[in-house]
Amino acid sequence: MKLRRVIAVAVAAGVLLGAGLSARAAELEGQREELLAQAGEVAAQADAAEDRTHYLSGTIALAEDQRDALQALADARPAFVDQLTALAAAFENAQGKVDVSDERVAAVSAQQTVLAERRAPETIAAATATIQALTTKVDQDVAAWDRGQVASSSATGxxxxxxxxxxxxxxxxxxxxxxxxxxxxxxxxxxxxxxxxxxxxxxxxxxxxxxxxxxxxxxxxxxxxxxxxxxxxxxxxxxxxxxxxxxxxxxxxxxxxxxxxxxxxxxxxxxxxxxxxxxxxxxxxxxxxx
Incomplete structure (x- = not known):
């Protein structure tokens, strides 16, 4: 009789222990699933953060490129303005001596090109060279006119x-x-x-x-x-x-x-x-x- 009671108690303890283990396993599975869900959320957040980082990095790089381009344009413009000033002086010196209508058209075209340029400093450099060439041409034409007047006076009076x-x-x-x-x-x-x-x-x-x-x-x-x-x-x-x-x-x-x-x-x-x-x-x- 006593042996039966021991066996019954052992069986009951085994049942309780099995139930406890099952409950613990279910609890652990729930925690595991929760942790997996949290890990997935963290991973998604990390991916989103990485995407934002890439976007911000690209935006910053683009802004820096634009800043550098604008600075290069700004650095190129003073030389153009200086050459334009020299050409204006050459035009003034040519009044009554040399027809500079073609050169004026070319100068206006170069100036419009510079005003419209937003990216390439080499375009401004090319326009600057054009204005410099026009100035040289006008100065040479005026000098030739002056020599012609001297020759005319000395030849016939x-x-x-x-x-x-x-x-x-x-x-x-x-x-x-x-x-x-x-x-x-x-x-x-x-x-x-x-x-x-x-x-x-x-x-x-x-x-x-x-x-x-x-x-x-x-x-x-x-x-x-x-x-x-x-x-x-x-x-x-x-x-x-x-x-x-x-x-x-x-x-x-x-x-x-x-x-x-x-x-x-x-x-x-x-x-x-x-x-x-x-x-x-x-x-x-x-x-x-x-």
Missing amino acids: ASWAASGPDGYARVRAALDLVGGGGVGLFESSSCAGGTAPACANSDGFIKYRADVATWSEGRLNWAMAHELAHIHQFRVWGTLNDSRAYRDMFGGDPEFLANCMAVVRGYPGSVGCDPAQQAWASGIWVGAVR
Whole structure:
């Protein structure tokens, strides 16, 4: 009887112990699942934090790039402004001497490019170089005009001889009309020993024979446009003669090229030029040899 009671107690204790273990296991499983859920939440938060970190890092890097780009632009602008100031002084010095209308158009274009640029400092550097080149060109043109005036005074003492002041005024008006305002002009019979009615000098002035003053308006305008074209050719003479396109399209003939340049300005002579030749010749008026 006593043995039965011991066995019953042992069985009851085993049942209670098994129930306790089951309850403990269930509790531990619940805790494990809770911990897994918390770990998943922490991992998600960590991933979100990492994403935010990457986003912030990218945003900061972009802002730094933009800051550096703006600083580079700011650093490049003073040199452009300095060159623009120099060009303005050159334009002022050219008044009444040299036609700078083409150079003004080019300068405005460069200025608009700089004002619109928001990223590339090299664009501003290129515009600065353009303005510097324009300043050099205008200064050289003015210097050539000054030399022409000296040559004119020493050659004749006056700008006319046989053609008289009225004849000179007519030729002068034609030269001004075709874009040669400020280019030196005087009468002379020395062009090709007197066989050429007009000629241009590499120092930047034009001579005409007395009878040119009696030519028809159309012929006179063409002649002045033609001689003015030679003045512009002289300004790029070395580059021009090195150009293969010049040799291929014009046979290296400055007279043919001058005719085409006159056509571009609206003063055709007796020699025609095709559209490609006209397009190429137009660049010489602005100092561009393609």
